[in-house]
Structures are given as C-alpha cells and as structure tokens.
Amino acid sequence: MTPTELGLPAVRGNARRDPARPADPRLVDSFGRVATDLRISLTDRCNLRCTYCMPAEGLDWMPRDEQLTDDELMRLITIAVRDLGVHELRFTGGEPLLRRGLENLIAASAALEPRPDISLTTNGIGLARRAEALAAAGVNRLNVSMDTLRPDRFATITRRDRLSDVLDGLAAARAAGLDPIKINTVLLRGVNDDEAVPLLRFAVDHGYELRFIEQMPLDAQHGWERSEMITAGEVMERLRESFTLTPDPRERGGAPAERWLVDGGPAAVGVIASVTMPFCGACDRTRLTADGQIRSCLFARTETDLRALLRGGASDDEIADTWRYAMWGKLAGHGIDDPGFLQPDRPMSAIGG
Numbered sequence: 001m002t003p004t005e006l007g008l009p010a011v012r013g014n015a016r017r018d019p020a021r022p023a024d025p026r027l028v029d030s031f032g033r034v035a036t037d038l039r040i041s042l043t044d045r046c047n048l049r050c051t052y053c054m055p056a057e058g059l060d061w062m063p064r065d066e067q068l069t070d071d072e073l074m075r076l077i078t079i080a081v082r083d084l085g086v087h088e089l090r091f092t093g094g095e096p097l098l099r100r101g102l103e104n105l106i107a108a109s110a111a112l113e114p115r116p117d118i119s120l121t122t123n124g125i126g127l128a129r130r131a132e133a134l135a136a137a138g139v140n141r142l143n144v145s146m147d148t149l150r151p152d153r154f155a156t157i158t159r160r161d162r163l164s165d166v167l168d169g170l171a172a173a174r175a176a177g178l179d180p181i182k183i184n185t186v187l188l189r190g191v192n193d194d195e196a197v198p199l200l201r202f203a204v205d206h207g208y209e210l211r212f213i214e215q216m217p218l219d220a221q222h223g224w225e226r227s228e229m230i231t232a233g234e235v236m237e238r239l240r241e242s243f244t245l246t247p248d249p250r251e252r253g254g255a256p257a258e259r260w261l262v263d264g265g266p267a268a269v270g271v272i273a274s275v276t277m278p279f280c281g282a283c284d285r286t287r288l289t290a291d292g293q294i295r296s297c298l299f300a301r302t303e304t305d306l307r308a309l310l311r312g313g314a315s316d317d318e319i320a321d322t323w324r325y326a327m328w329g330k331l332a333g334h335g336i337d338d339p340g341f342l343q344p345d346r347p348m349s350a351i352g353g
Helices: 068-082 102-110 131-137 151-158 163-175 196-206 234-239 307-311 317-327
Strands: 011-013 035-042 090-094 116-121 142-143 181-185 209-213 244-249 260-261 266-272 285-288 292-297 302-305
Touching: 035 068, 068 102, 068 302, 068 307, 102 116, 102 131, 131 163, 142 163, 151 163, 151 181, 163 181, 181 196, 196 209, 196 234, 209 285, 234 244, 266 285, 292 317, 302 307, 302 317, 307 317
Parallel strands: 011 302, 035 090, 035 285, 090 116, 116 142, 142 181, 181 209, 209 266
Antiparallel strands: 244 260, 260 266, 285 292, 292 302
C-alpha cells in the first residue's frame, strides 16, 4: 500500500526557524496574514462513505495511539488561545461526533480565557440525541453537511441510507438554540446538481443558512476532475432563476463564503469558491490534525509535528514558538491553478474541514 493510500503526509517535521520572522506572539505569516481561527480535527474516522471523499470500503484509519489524547489536545488548544491569539475554534473530523468525550473537550475549551468562539462541523449522524448537550457544553455555531433532500440520492452519495437522521439532527440543533445552523452542500454534476433551488428553499423555510462549496481536490482516490466540478458561477446562475440575490453588505473578512441576501433578506446563502475564486489572501486559519500535526493550509504538502514535542517533554513556550514558525512559512496561496499543483496526500477526512 502506498503512502497516499494510507493518507500519510508527504513531508513531516519541524518548522524552519527563519530569522526574518518578527517578534510577534501571534500566528503571523510573511504575507501579513494573521491566523486566529484554529480548525481541530478530532478523528479521521467517519460513519459515511461519500463518493467524493473516500472509497466504499473506507480507509485505513489512524491507530489510536497516534491520535492526540484529550489532555494533549487541551494543552495545544490552551496554548493557541492563551499565547497565540487564536479566538475561534472549529472542531471537525472525519466525523467529530465519533470522538469520545467530545462534550468534555468543548466545555474545557469554553472555559478558557479569553473565551473562544466554538463551532462544530458534522455530518449530522447522531446529532439529534446530542444537540442539547453540545449546546450546553459551549458550542456556539454548527455546520451540517448535507448534499441532497432525496433519500435515494443521499444513499447514493454517502453509501448510507441516513438522510432522516441528518434532518432530525438539524431540527434538534435548532430546538437546542444553536444559531446560526449552516448546511454545507457540494453539488456533483449529473448527481444532485438540479437541487440548488430546492435546497435553498428548504434552508430558507427552516431558518438554516445554506452554503454551496465547490468540490475540491481532497478525495482519497485522487479522482477529482476540474471539468466535472460545479463552479460557483454555475451555482449562482441556477439560484438566480428563482431568487433575487444581492451582496451581503457586511464585511467578509477572512470568511470563506461570499454571502448573498435571498430576496432582500434576512435569509442568506453562502458560496465558497475555493477553486475558481480562491480567498487565500484573507485566510486566517491554522489547522491541527488528529495526530498532532500543524498545517498552514488545507492543501499543504508539509506539516509540523507538535505531537513529538508534546511527548518529548517540550515546554509550552517551545511548542508555541514552533507553531509560530510553522505559520510564518505559509505560502501565498494553494496553487490549484498552477500547472505543477499536487493534491495533498492526506484526504479531507484526515485533514479536517
């Protein structure tokens, strides 16, 4: 089996200590960006098998002893919030609801000073019975992945007949007071690309915010084809056949989605054009994988190993400094349009969204 099939990174190690880096305690990079949003992958495991993410048989999951323990995770999260200027935490996976003790991790994160904004990205399986506990633990916002309203298509895309569970999870999250609740949707050509309008109507009617995401080259099979991708432009064309969309006047900042008011608002829809209209220049994210690797970009082919520092007895100051230099070396952009672009070896489920 190849390293790609195992989901291993191309290069793993320590960040280069560039003397040009300024004495700034934050996660600054050489292009003037500051990372304040930490994406935390809790596991590479998932209970769905989406066709655009992984093969039907799944992947060789990360051994448990390679994953960060709860104590290790909380130490890194504490360093990020206390010492590095991070003020947004997003827990992701794989599927984060598969991580035992998730509510305890969230509660411990919510107790940090200054208190970070906490969000969760989930496929919604199992959310119905845990939404209230997640809200009580400190989750502020929720993103649920759902690509179709049709049970037969859901089963085709995810290889699991679980749409009703996702819909129940969305309703439970709303009842628990989580707001906003966003639905993340990927349109696939010839599969669900006729559902842009029905999905937006559903979201507006139920008080959710829909976000269309361009399919990205992050599948384990490395089968992504640009020509097969439904672009943000195509999404907008289809939506405008049934809705009046006007730009959201609020400042976008580092948010990945370009937001549009639907029929004058207050309902809104977001479009994330990661491939055709990348927003790398305003990126404010740093990423931590379930096995303790720092990634400066979703599409990075290098990682910085914080797990080795944790288990090797490094101090908090040493870990924070290594993290700072890892982010200082962040590239200007992901380079998908570059002829030499290489897809990351790790698939999305092993990186975290």
